[in-house]
Amino acid sequence: AQSVAQPEDQVNVAEGNPLTVKCTYSVSGNPYLFWYVQYPNRGLQFLLKYITGDNLVKGSYGFEAEFNKSQTSFHLKKPSALVSDSALYFCAVRDEYGDSSYKLIFGSGTRLLVRP
Amino acid sequence: SAVISxxxxxxxxxxxxxxxxxxxxDSQVTMMFWYRQQPGQSLTLIATANQGSEATYESGFVIDKFPISRPNLTFSTLTVSNMSPEDSSIYLCSGTGHYFDNEQFFGPGTRLTVL
Structure with a gap:
């Protein structure tokens, strides 16, 4: 069965410092991996995805994520955090060889708090 | 991309x-989904809205409680029936498809409070 784990409920970082939000996954085939961000009282916004190709994926707002197959991880990173990055972040996975329904499995979410 | 309201x-x-x-x-999507989210928590998939046929429900969700319609490729409705306070939540719809390169787009959500 597919699953996604976000081990940290909250990540605290000072503005200007690098940030990492962790995600590990489990699928039976090749994974399709996604990161979404949710600001207060808003829907989910797509940040980036890994389908195939380079393990380092660059996305919106300066975020990037590194796909590590051996560690089954897809950690979200940003070199220099902004206070405006404070939000709820979700990792999601879809199994390439799963059914064709496009269903995503979401992690529990990680709240990022960037302090000035 | 697709914009969902x-x-x-x-x-x-x-x-x-x-x-x-x-x-x-705002554009045709192959798949539409309905999710439930408690504030600050993860998303739980309620069902896949199938165009022209009955929705496909996830475990724990039934058609009598959450009837769904999808008359065409751009529109869907979710009804929360016989509501109780436990139904208080945020309900989100999303869409994706072959033309969106595996990206799933989300609506802003509907915040429901049941008294």
Whole structure:
């Protein structure tokens, strides 16, 4: 069965410092991996995805994520955090060889708090 | 990309009543989904809205409680029936398809409070 784990409920970082939000996954085939961000009282916004190709994926707002197959991880990173990055972040996975329904499995979410 | 809107954005309802939430996409999508989210928590998939046929429900969700319609490739509705306070949540719709390169787009959500 597919699953996604976000081990940290909250990540605290000072503005200007690098940030990492962790995600590990489990699928039976090749994974399709996604990161979404949710600001207060808003829907989910797509940040980036890994389908195939380079393990380092660059996305919106300066975020990037590194796909590590051996560690089954897809950690979200940003070199220099902004206070405006404070939000709820979700990792999601879809199994390439799963059914064709496009269903995503979401992690529990990680709240990022960037302090000035 | 696709832009998804939902109506209403929020509502306060009485126990025992029903509420229908509308989801409109600005372009045709192959798949539409309905999720439930408690504030600050993860998303739980309720069902896949199938165009022209009955929705496919996830474990724990039934058609009598959450009837879904999808008359075309850009519109879907979710009804929360016979509501109780436990139904208080945020309901999100999303869409994706072959033309969106595996990306799933989300509406802004409907915040439902049941008294």
């Amino acid at each position: 939902q109506k209403p954005s929020r509502d306060i309802c009485q126990r025992g009543t029903s509420l229908t939430i509308q989801c409109q996409v």
